[in-house]
Amino acid sequence: MTSPVSTAELIRDQLRRSRLAAGLSQEEYGKRAHYSASMVSAVELGQVVPNHAYLSRADEVLGTGGLLVSLRELGRREGEPVWFRPWLEAERAATQLRCFGATMIPGLLQTADYARAVFRLDLGLTAERVEELVSARLERQVILDREHPPQLTAVIDESALHRFAEGCAGVMAGQLRHLVACARRPHISVHVLPQGVGLHAGLFGPFILGRSADGSWVGFLDNQTGGTAVDDINEVATLLGRWESLRSDALPRQQSIGLIEEIVKPWI
Structure with a gap:
């Protein structure tokens, strides 16, 4: 029995087939698409995951009618764990988001390198699957760049900011610099729980809350093997109560930014 082909493999195969059908070498195609031949090669070999801009340009140059972008959208959905998809629909429709990070930086604020390092902790994931998950995580963050983005407020336990160690110090430094940059955006507020x-209410675990345009709230709980979307009115009320407790114990916005900058300073 043959192994199922991933969407990422289909995209790479279609890119190569379409380029060859057009009679273009990697260098010739790169010149037309405004990418280096080494970049084209890396994409076709699976060493680099092509983003929306790359595939959109490929559709244009190769005349594939939007096929490659459509395959990427399919791949993005494939990259999202099934148990996470119900929450993602609520997150994308939310006008306000409130998240608590107990042991790590919340996904909406993660860099690619940090997300990659986290996913690699699962030894059951292949390198290709890790890259699919990283791409899906970055796609998730697109909501923060919309014309009318949701108002995101994050509370992060200070312990999550001190995970500097040999082999990951550079990743952490980059992540904290990114966190500061995010925290300075008008629609994002980051607060550190010192x-x-x-003891605090966040010891029960990380969670995220989303408020829709009609004023209703839904939540999502993370755990070791997946997560659970929460829409029961009593459970949501419990999460909102814990959020208020955490937010009141956390540092103000500017003080939080200052603390993050102090933590990362020795590593720059």
């Missing part, structure tokens, strides 16, 4: 707080 270590001196002691």
Whole structure:
């Protein structure tokens, strides 16, 4: 029995077939698409995951009628774990988002390198699957760049900011610099829950809440093997209560930014 072909493999195969059908070498195609031959080669070999701009340009140059972009959208959905998809629909429609990061930076604020390092902790994932998940995570963050983005407020336990160690210090430094840049955006507010707080409501675990245009709230709970979307009115009320407790214990916005900058300073 043959193994199923991933969407990423289909995209690479279609890119190569379409380029050859057009009678173009990698270098010739690169010149027309405004990419280097080494970039074209890396994409076709699976060493680089092509983004929307790359595939949109490929559709234009190769005359594939939007096929490659459509395959990427399919691949993005494939990259999202099935258990996460119900929450993603609510997240994309939310006008306000509130998230608590207990042990790591929330997904909406992660860099590609940080997300990649986190996914690699799961030894059951292939390198290709890791890249699919990283791409899906970055696609998820697109909602923050919309013309009318949701208002995102994040509370992050300070312990998540100190995970500097040999082999990952550079990744952490890049992540914290990115976090500061995000926190300075008008629609994003980041608050650090200082270590001196002691026991707090966030010890029950990370979560995220989304408020839709009609004023209703839904939540999502993370766990070791997946996650659960929450829409029961009583459970949502519990999460909102815990959120208020965490937010009141966290540092103000500017003080939080200052603390993050102090933490990353020795590593720059």
